[in-house]
Amino acid sequence: MKLVKNAAGRFVPTEVNGETQIPFKGVDKYKPTGVKAKPQIRTCIDYPYDGNKVVKDLKTALKKAGLKDGMTISTHHHLRNGDAVTNILFDAIKEMGIKNIRWFPSASFPVHSHLIKYLEDGTIHHIEGSMNGPLGKFTTEGKMKGVGVLRSHGGRYQSLQDGEVQVDIAVILAPTADPFGNATGDRGKSACGLIGFALGDSEYADRVIIVTDNLVPFPCVPWQIQGGNVDFVVEVESLGDPKKIVSGTTEVTKSPDRLLIAEYVADFIEAAGIMKDGFSLQAGAGGTNLAFVLFLKEKMKAKGVKARFMRGGSTKYLVEMLEEGLTDYILDGQTFDLEGVRSMRENANHVNTSPFTSYNFHGKGNFASIVDTAVLGATEVDVKFNANVVTHSDGYLLHGIGGWQNCLYSKCTILAIPSFRDRIPVIVDDVTTICGPGELIDVIITERGIAINPKRKDLLKAVKGSGLPIKDIKQIKKEVDEICGGAPAKPKVNKEKVVAIVKWVDGTVLDSVFKVEN
Amino acid sequence: MIKNLKKSSAGKRGDSVRSDCYFEIELKNSGGIKLYLTSKVDVMYEESIKQMIHDMSKFFGLKDAKILLEDNGALPFVLAARFELAVKRLFPDLQKEYLLPFHVNNLYSTKKDQLRRSRLYLPGNEPKFFVNAGLHSPDAIILDLEDSVAPSEKDAAQLVVRNALRSVNFYGVERMVRINQLPKGLDDLKYMVPNNVNVILVPKCESAEQIHQLEKEVEKLKNQHKVVNDIFFMPIIESALGVIKAYEIASASKNNCSLAIGLEDYTADIGTQRTNEGRESIFARQMLVNAAKAAGIQAIDTVFSDVADMEALRQSVIEAKSLGFEGKGCIHPRQIKVVHEAFAPTIEEIEKAKKIVQAFEEAEKKGLGVVSLGSKMIDPPVVKRALNIINLALMNNLISKDWRKQ
Numbered sequence: 001m002k003l004v005k006n007a008a009g010r011f012v013p014t015e016v017n018g019e020t021q022i023p024f025k026g027v028d029k030y031k032p033t034g035v036k037a038k039p040q041i042r043t044c045i046d047y048p049y050d051g052n053k054v055v056k057d058l059k060t061a062l063k064k065a066g067l068k069d070g071m072t073i074s075t076h077h078h079l080r081n082g083d084a085v086t087n088i089l090f091d092a093i094k095e096m097g098i099k100n101i102r103w104f105p106s107a108s109f110p111v112h113s114h115l116i117k118y119l120e121d122g123t124i125h126h127i128e129g130s131m132n133g134p135l136g137k138f139t140t141e142g143k144m145k146g147v148g149v150l151r152s153h154g155g156r157y158q159s160l161q162d163g164e165v166q167v168d169i170a171v172i173l174a175p176t177a178d179p180f181g182n183a184t185g186d187r188g189k190s191a192c193g194l195i196g197f198a199l200g201d202s203e204y205a206d207r208v209i210i211v212t213d214n215l216v217p218f219p220c221v222p223w224q225i226q227g228g229n230v231d232f233v234v235e236v237e238s239l240g241d242p243k244k245i246v247s248g249t250t251e252v253t254k255s256p257d258r259l260l261i262a263e264y265v266a267d268f269i270e271a272a273g274i275m276k277d278g279f280s281l282q283a284g285a286g287g288t289n290l291a292f293v294l295f296l297k298e299k300m301k302a303k304g305v306k307a308r309f310m311r312g313g314s315t316k317y318l319v320e321m322l323e324e325g326l327t328d329y330i331l332d333g334q335t336f337d338l339e340g341v342r343s344m345r346e347n348a349n350h351v352n353t354s355p356f357t358s359y360n361f362h363g364k365g366n367f368a369s370i371v372d373t374a375v376l377g378a379t380e381v382d383v384k385f386n387a388n389v390v391t392h393s394d395g396y397l398l399h400g401i402g403g404w405q406n407c408l409y410s411k412c413t414i415l416a417i418p419s420f421r422d423r424i425p426v427i428v429d430d431v432t433t434i435c436g437p438g439e440l441i442d443v444i445i446t447e448r449g450i451a452i453n454p455k456r457k458d459l460l461k462a463v464k465g466s467g468l469p470i471k472d473i474k475q476i477k478k479e480v481d482e483i484c485g486g487a488p489a490k491p492k493v494n495k496e497k498v499v500a501i502v503k504w505v506d507g508t509v510l511d512s513v514f515k516v517e518n
Numbered sequence: 519m520i521k522n523l524k525k526s527s528a529g530k531r532g533d534s535v536r537s538d539c540y541f542e543i544e545l546k547n548s549g550g551i552k553l554y555l556t557s558k559v560d561v562m563y564e565e566s567i568k569q570m571i572h573d574m575s576k577f578f579g580l581k582d583a584k585i586l587l588e589d590n591g592a593l594p595f596v597l598a599a600r601f602e603l604a605v606k607r608l609f610p611d612l613q614k615e616y617l618l619p620f621h622v623n624n625l626y627s628t629k630k631d632q633l634r635r636s637r638l639y640l641p642g643n644e645p646k647f648f649v650n651a652g653l654h655s656p657d658a659i660i661l662d663l664e665d666s667v668a669p670s671e672k673d674a675a676q677l678v679v680r681n682a683l684r685s686v687n688f689y690g691v692e693r694m695v696r697i698n699q700l701p702k703g704l705d706d707l708k709y710m711v712p713n714n715v716n717v718i719l720v721p722k723c724e725s726a727e728q729i730h731q732l733e734k735e736v737e738k739l740k741n742q743h744k745v746v747n748d749i750f751f752m753p754i755i756e757s758a759l760g761v762i763k764a765y766e767i768a769s770a771s772k773n774n775c776s777l778a779i780g781l782e783d784y785t786a787d788i789g790t791q792r793t794n795e796g797r798e799s800i801f802a803r804q805m806l807v808n809a810a811k812a813a814g815i816q817a818i819d820t821v822f823s824d825v826a827d828m829e830a831l832r833q834s835v836i837e838a839k840s841l842g843f844e845g846k847g848c849i850h851p852r853q854i855k856v857v858h859e860a861f862a863p864t865i866e867e868i869e870k871a872k873k874i875v876q877a878f879e880e881a882e883k884k885g886l887g888v889v890s891l892g893s894k895m896i897d898p899p900v901v902k903r904a905l906n907i908i909n910l911a912l913m914n915n916l917i918s919k920d921w922r923k924q
Contacts, residue, residue: 256851257650394561422537422591423559447653467915482621482687483649485594488562 001498003512008386008434012509013498017102017126017146019164021501024508027437032507036362037163039204047231051180051218054233058085058211059092061232062169065207067093070100070125071168074205076197077107078173078185078334082244085173085211085236087114094123102146104167105129106156106197107400111244119144128165129156130390130400131500139499140396142515148397148500150390150513152405153197153333154359154366155503160204161362164507170205172198172225173239177212181230182223185335186345186352188214190239192246193314193335193344195224196354202229213239224352250315250337252294253287257418257447262291264445264468265375265416270299271466272459274373274412282311282374282407283318285336288416289375293317300326311358311371314340314350322350331367333358333403359406361505366406374410378417380431383473385438385453387415388431390502393424395491395516397500401435405505408440412459419446419480425488427477432491434511435502448476492517526607528674529600531588537646539592541604544584551575551582557589570597574616578605594618595685596645599677606673618685620714627747628692628716630775633657633910634816634845636857637694641666642675648682652689654851660694663706664721672698676709683713692716694752700728704735711736712743716750717775722783723753724760726770733771750775752818756783761802764809776816776845779806782823794830796837807842821847828856835860862914863907871907872921874900 003011006023014021022030047053055061073093075086086105093101101124103115108127113134118124126146131139139148151159159165174183175190185195190213202208202225210225210233220227239245253259265288269275275296283289294317300306307327312318314332316339321327323343330350335341343350358367368374378387379399389404391397407413419427427446442459444451449471452459463470481487493514500513524545531540546552553571557564571585592600595618602616638656640647642663651659661682667675679695695710696719697703703720710718720732729751736749751774753767760767761784768777781799785792792798803819810817819838822831835846835857846857863871873891878901881889889896911917918924 256654259852260650260653423563423593424591425562447650479687483593485563485566488559489565491561 001496003498006509008437008510010434010511011495012501012512013147016149016498016501016509022508024504024510027439030506030508032162034162036161037166037204040206051227053181053227053230054179054215054235058089058209058234058236059096061209061234062092062096064232065169065209067096067098067169069098070102071098072102072104072166074104074167074170074201075106076172076195076201077105077109078192078195078197079190079240079245080192081109081111082190082240082242083109083111083173084238084240085171086112089171090115090118090123094118094121099123100125103127103129104165106153107402108132108135110134130402131397132399136397136399140391140513140516142494142497142499144499147498148513149503150401150500151503152359152401152505153355153403154361154368154406155401155505155507156197157200157355157359158361158505158507159503160200161360162507167201167205169207169209170198170201171209171211172202174210174212174225175239176214176216176220177210177233178216178218178220178227179233180218181208181210181225181227181233182218182220183210183212183225183227183230184220184223186224186341188212190214190242190245191341191345193341194332194352196333196352198225199354199356202226207231209234211236211239213237246335246341247337250285250290250317251287252290252317255287258288259291260447261416261418261445262288263295264450265292265414266295266299267466267468268414268443268445268450268463269296269373271468272412272462275299275303275305277305278308279305279372280307280309280311280370282371282410283313284376285313285315286377288377290315290317292375292416293321297321297326311367311374312336312340314343316340319343319350322347331358355403355406359403359505361507368403368406369409369411371407371410373412373414374407375414375416376404376407378415378426378436380426380428381415381417381441381444381473382428382431382438383477385441385444385473386431386434387436387438387441388433389435391433391513393428393432393488393491395432395493395514397513401502405436408436412442413440414443414445415441416445419448419476420484423484425477425480425484427473427480429477429487433502433513437510444473444476446476448479451476526604528603528607529592535590537591537593537596539587539589539597539600541600542586543580543604543608545608546582546584548582551580552584554584554586555589557587558591559589566594567597570594571601574598574601574605577616578602578609578612578614580605593645593649595681596678599645599674599681603674603677615680618681621685621687623687623690624684624693624714626690627714628750630748630750631816632692632775633913634692634776634818635861636846636848636854637818638848638851638854639666639696639821642679643667643671645678645682648686651851652687652691654854655689656691656848656851656854657845658692658694658717659688660696660719662696663703664696664698676706680709680713683710683715694719696721696754700731704731707732707735707739711739711745711749714745714747716748718749718751719778720751720753721780722756722760723767724757725763726766729753729767729770729774733773736773749773752776752778754778754780755802755806756780757787758784760784761805764806765812768809768813768815774813774815776818777806777810777813778818778845778847779803779820781820794834803841803843811842816844817842818845819843819847821849822853823849825850825853828852831856832860858914861910862916863910867907868911868916871904871911874904875908876922878904
């Protein structure tokens with residue numbers, strides 16, 4: 001495998017799984033031209049005039065969709081760790097004797113470790129999506145036949161639109177659908193909120209199968225997926241375990257150290273002048289992220305400040321802010337708890353969005369860069385502000401990128417992270433894998449202090465005299481090394497053997513993940 | 519070395535263990551040191567862990583042994599304490615200590631009348647709570663060797679706390695240790711006195727004699743280790759007898775900086791229940807405040823144990839302040855801010871203090887020996903109290919640094 005050094009200084013392959021790759025050229029430096037991908041022409045005369053596209057079972061749908069060796073099958077992660085169907089889907093594919101599938105999930109979860117046997121026996125050739133938990137371990141140990149490809153949610157849409165990935169069959173799990181294929185995620189016993197991750201697939205895949213455990217008579221209103229893009233509908237007993245699809249309640253962290261970080265985040269947003277009438281923010285569902293929202297809420301109430309919109313991962317905490325009039329809108333990307341699902345269903349100002357509107361590189365603009373501040377996490381950050389979200393310091397793939405890369409485009413991107421975990425430094429000299437270039441990362445907030453990217457002189461000036469513990473990132477790193485007993489050793493990897501690549505939002509290759517040597 | 523045992527263990531093991539480790543040492547007659555290591559951080563720190571065990575084995579003269587280490591991300595000061603303990607459990611008479619270098623930030627001393635509004639209790643054998651404790655900005659941390667440590671782990675806590683005093687950065691907060699009840703607690707001192715402890719808390723104190731014993735032992739160790747920094751004492755009154763003897767105890771040593779009350783044991787001792795209203799302890803608390811003030815030292819209140827109820831904590835501190843207490847014990851970092859806010863001076867107190875301080879500064883400028891405000895003369899203790907209030911107001915951002923100009 002030929003590796004070249006890209007603009008981030010990382011060695012990346014120019015060809016992966018037989019396809020040519022473009023090395024990362026720098027932030028906003030790559031601008032492809034040409035026309036977007038074109039789905040096949042279809043005509044309504046090939047579909048039942050009574051609108052009933054229901055077929056007997058998943059296997060029948062796959063057969064009718066023309067499943068063959070080497071095809072690309074896409075799935076989505078809105079059912080999270082409660083997803084029971086993706087495993088059954090691949091059981092069916094295996095039973096049909098199909099090989100070498102390219103699996104294109106929007107994310108994978110520990111429940112999908114069931115699929116390791118299909119990666120071993122060649123049913124699945126490789127994964128393009130995320131490789132979490134056991135799948136990450138499997139991949140990093142070099143056991144996957146092909147090379148994994150990690151993309152952001154926006155990057156996934158980009159790859160569909162510019163034809164980098166041609167999906168043959170999209171299997172969309174819908175908590176409610178009608179026989180025509182109109183589908184939604186905001187109701188039904190497996191309600192998950194929204195299913196926007198599947199929007200691109202419904203538009204660009206050659207064949208689209210809706211699987212639902214709540215088939216309602218036409219029309220399913222309102223719909224998030226349009227039946228006009230759907231080929232087949234399959235009814236099943238259950239999509240999965242509702243308890244694992246959304247949590248009953250999302251918990252705020254109880255750790256005093258994480259709460260301290262969250263408090264610093266809220267203090268920073270106020271001190272930097274970001275918290276003012278009409279502002280916007282993006283918050284995730286990590287324990288620290290939930291906590292900072294609560295601290296910020298108190299500050300907003302005290303000062304009488306109201307936000308224009310907040311982007312989720314929505315939780316009951318965002319919903320409370322919407323219902324208490326502290327924000328005009330929630331623009332939701334995925335819903336993490338039952339309160340979020342209820343609010344989306346009942347409140348017109350809780351709006352479902354998709355990676356097209358939020359993150360897409362080939363969109364005529366996207367929401368991510370409009371947001372005033374995004375508060376995110378990371379597994380590692382280096383002294384150049386580069387950050388990692390996919391591997392840990394031991395070299396193993398453990399998480400997907402999600403919308404993280406896309407959110408870096410906010411006007412003030414904050415990473416709220418502990419400076420070390422147990423004895424594992426989070427602030428390091430060089431990240432194991434670079435997922436976000438430092439030039440897009442503005443502020444690192446740890447329990448040991450707040451580091452502002454030196455290029456953000458405006459922020460440095462804004463918080464001067466605020467009493468916040470502003471520190472040089474190198475100083476924080478020095479403290480962490482002192483605590484942990486020196487800088488950590490790097491994992492031993494085979495620099496010849498790339499097991500996965502990390503794409504930037506524009507489709508170029510930002511970094512490689514190498515096989516870990518035991 | 520006299521070999522009493524063949525095998526020993528130390529530390530913590532199991533799936534729920536974080537930032538700690540477990541050692542087993544089995545002595546052999548030959549074969550050198552054989553290390554069996556599993557570590558959550560082997561990729562990052564395997565070499566440095568091996569080096570530490572090698573160095574320490576050499577230091578303690580351990581030649582032939584099977585060493586098992588299960589490491590769940592223990593920091594170096596914890597690894598060293600656990601290994602030293604495993605060695606010392608094999609050789610109880612061993613006097614050598616494996617001392618880590620002093621962190622440069624740990625060499626400060628404190629003042630007798632230091633602000634002691636909040637003191638955060640840290641269980642002495644739970645090192646994972648130590649490292650970030652100072653970041654929550656209490657006035658003091660207490661490394662506890664007494665009630666939070668199981669009787670079988672007293673030796674473990676001594677070494678972990680000793681190592682922490684040397685190498686954990688507490689970011690400038692006062693470093694206190696609560697030793698065990700005397701006379702057992704005297705044995706704890708040799709691990710604390712040479713390692714720049716600032717204050718020693720004496721639990722269940724019932725007589726001046728106990729403070730004299732403590733003072734004698736501390737002086738002996740200070741001389742022996744050439745310690746020049748001040749070491750203050752904070753006796754804790756936790757019994758009916760202690761309350762009756764409060765003044766005798768408070769005035770037993772010039773090194774006493776404060777007198778504290780512990781109500782859990784006190785209410786048990788007088789045969790009643792602790793309530794939120796605290797009527798059962800009003801005598802004890804007033805007695806303690808009076809004794810402390812009579813001896814010219816601080817009166818420090820008990821801990822507030824409901825970590826979920828911040829409003830009740832706030833009320834409890836306001837009440838304590840009104841009784842004359844100057845500090846409160848904290849058992850959770852989130853309590854610290856609430857305690858500091860509740861001890862903050864009121865607007866009226868600040869305005870009065872401003873006038874006194876300005877009158878004092880005016881008098882000084884004019885070279886006057888006597889300070890007066892209007893027709894009233896102001897005594898030096900009043901000026902000092904006013905300065906303290908201004909200082910507290912500054913620390914709580916209630917006034918700006920240039921308040922004189924406003």
